[in-house]
Amino acid sequence: MSDPLVISNGVLVTMNDAGDVLHGGTVVIEGDRITQVLPAGAAVPAGRVLDAEGKAVLPGLVDLHYHTALGKGYSDHLPLLEYLETCWYPLIRALDPEAAYWAALASYSESLRCGVTTVNDMYRELDSLGRAAREIGIRAVLSNDVAIAEHRLDTLADNESAFRRWHGEAGGRIEVRVGIEWLPLASPELLRDARGLADDLGTGIHIHLNESLGEVETVLARHGRRPTELAADTGILGPDCVAAHCVWLSDAEIAMMRETGTQIAHNPTSNAKLGNGIARVPEMLAAGLNVGLGHDAAECNNSRDLFEVMKFGSLVHRANRTDAGLFQAPDMLGMATRNGARALGHETGELTPGRKADVILLDLHHQAFTPLEPGNADHLYSHLVFAASGANVTHTIVDGVVLLADRVFTTIDEAEVLAKANESFLRVLERVRR
Secondary structure (H helix, E strand, O other): OOOOEEEEEEEEEOOOOOOOEEEEEEEEEEOOEEEEEEOOOOOOOOOEEEEOOOEEEEEOEEEEEEEOOOOOOOOOOOOHHHHHHHHHHHHHHOOOHHHHHHHHHHHHHHHHHOOEEEEEEEEOOHHHHHHHHHHHOOEEEEEEOEOOHHHOOEOHHHHHHHHHHHOOOHHHOEEEEEEEOOHHHOOHHHHHHHHHHHHHHOOOEEEEEOOOHHHHHHHHHHHOOOHHHHHHHOOOOOOOEEEEEOOOOOHHHHHHHHHHOOEEEEOHHHHHHOOOOOOOHHHHHHOOOOEEEOOEEHHHOOOOOHHHHHHHHHHHHHHHHOOOOOOOHHHHHHHHHHHHHHHHOOOOOOOOOOOEOOEEEEEOOOHHHOOOOOOOHHHHHHHHHHOOOHHHEEEEEEOOEEEEEOOEEOOOOHHHHHHHHHHHHHHHHHHHHO
8 A cells, every 4th residue: 555645734624513614623544544634733744745725624525416518508508308308309319339438537527626536426328437437536326317218328237237237347436326317307116216226235325306396297197196205106206216306395205215215316407498487495304305416417407516506505595585594505415415425325425534534625825715814714604605716626536546636647648548539529410400
């Protein structure tokens, strides 16, 4: 094992149970684990030193609902159903393995540049996604876009095959879950089989639920139950299930989520851009649900910057409820770190000894953090959520490996990735237009 990585002299925003913010602190990483978190003045072990003077040191962000994206900014002026039918589904049906690989590298590189160390990614061509995640070094939970056969997406057999090839690869950084596209493209039989497969494989489920009012009305008309009611009846819900969006949950459905311990991925920016509404997150939190944050997809967000999602997530709820006391900065940062890690059962989300060494550094010598009162944790939290962006991230570390160092990638040729992703988009788009 190499010498410890010693991140010294930083402002440590630990996100631990006590909410400690340590000015001039040190994080010691040995292998893939954080072994020490030290206050200023403590004896620091010898090792490879990363001087974090003038930087905030945080646990890596967890993007709890994610789609690799090829067509960012393309045909993004439409409401959800029309957008899906005219843009999203045609593009992902026309995917080839090479296009998926470069799309994944472009997606993951933007996330890492913005301080995201874990993605919960539902897409197609999981062999290509696994290759990309292994190469670039990100922590990735992958799932297929499973639907009934007539919709020409993925099958449970595809998902099982991907699990057997990729689950646990890259030293455990890559996991595979069972993915369900959404209930308008599913049947009760498919949902029951998905739960059975997840249980047989010992893995979790990633699903879209109650994203739009149209979805709720379609499922009600087709099955006589609301989406979350159908998911509960077929066994989908549970602590190992991440339910994305959940914009249109009824009181009874919130209770179902609580009773089953289902994890919620809140995607405020995407929900607003697609005109789907504002999720009842205050009620979810009051019910004791665990809520993390996701960007969704760059096609319906245009950015993979989770700092932007944190800010918008707070502001949209304050505006909607006319209550400036909602969703304070530490709450939002907790959703993007601790809550996301908890939802996936990961030992990340905190700067705490024993946790996985997923760590990011942000430059405090920047207009976004000016002015900053020394020692004032509340002032720092405010800047992190309401002023900072991914552009402030200087270093991103996953499993103790520095993947972004002084804003330069260490594992990929970024220029090649961007060029190949663009070429892939144009090739797939031409295929769609034929």
